[in-house]
Amino acid sequence: MLFRLTSLFAALATLWLLGAHADEPPPVLMVMDYQVGANHMPQPVPMKLGEFTLSEALPGADKLRILPGDAFPAEAARPSDRAVELYQSTTQARSLVCIVHVRYFRNPRGQWAANFQLVEQPLVARDANGNWKPFSEIRGAPGLIVLTGSALPNAEGFYPSLEFGMNLKKVYVNSWAVR
Numbered sequence: 001m002l003f004r005l006t007s008l009f010a011a012l013a014t015l016w017l018l019g020a021h022a023d024e025p026p027p028v029l030m031v032m033d034y035q036v037g038a039n040h041m042p043q044p045v046p047m048k049l050g051e052f053t054l055s056e057a058l059p060g061a062d063k064l065r066i067l068p069g070d071a072f073p074a075e076a077a078r079p080s081d082r083a084v085e086l087y088q089s090t091t092q093a094r095s096l097v098c099i100v101h102v103r104y105f106r107n108p109r110g111q112w113a114a115n116f117q118l119v120e121q122p123l124v125a126r127d128a129n130g131n132w133k134p135f136s137e138i139r140g141a142p143g144l145i146v147l148t149g150s151a152l153p154n155a156e157g158f159y160p161s162l163e164f165g166m167n168l169k170k171v172y173v174n175s176w177a178v179r
Contacts, residue, residue, distance in 0.1 A: 028069030060170025066162040071111035115158035
């Protein structure tokens with residue numbers, strides 16, 4: 001019972017420190033920055049559980065950068081981990097591009113800042129010999145994610161930002177789910 005009261009008090013104190021009010025929008029978990037040629041189109045992803053779709057389709061991006069959203073005060077409890085599933089949607093179906101695992105670490109100013117880990121789950125099938133092979137995108141060559149950023153991961157494998165593209169095509173992300 002004491003543990004539950006302590007946990008409840010800690011959660012309420014965190015909300016108070018963050019200034020959470022019902023009429024304020026949720027903090028930004030991360031920003032997806034689409035790079036099309038020399039143009040950048042940032043798309044904030046709120047720290048709100050659920051599935052979301054862009055109101056208008058964005059063109060395919062050469063690269064997609066994942067940048068940290070809002071930092072939390074040093075006094076606040078460490079925010080919980082999140083998983084953001086990025087999807088490429090069409091009118092008939094949607095396919096998973098990748099999952100971005102978000103974990104908070106202290107930045108140089110002592111605030112809690114989002115760091116990211118890319119989880120790629122390529123679609124695979126068995127070939128005629130029974131071996132697992134990635135699905136072909138173009139003429140037998142699999143479409144895989146290529147990390148292009150220069151940021152280095154921390155000891156737990158999380159990056160302060162991610163930058164990636166596809167090896168054979170442009171990146172299309174027009175819906176996501178925050179878990």
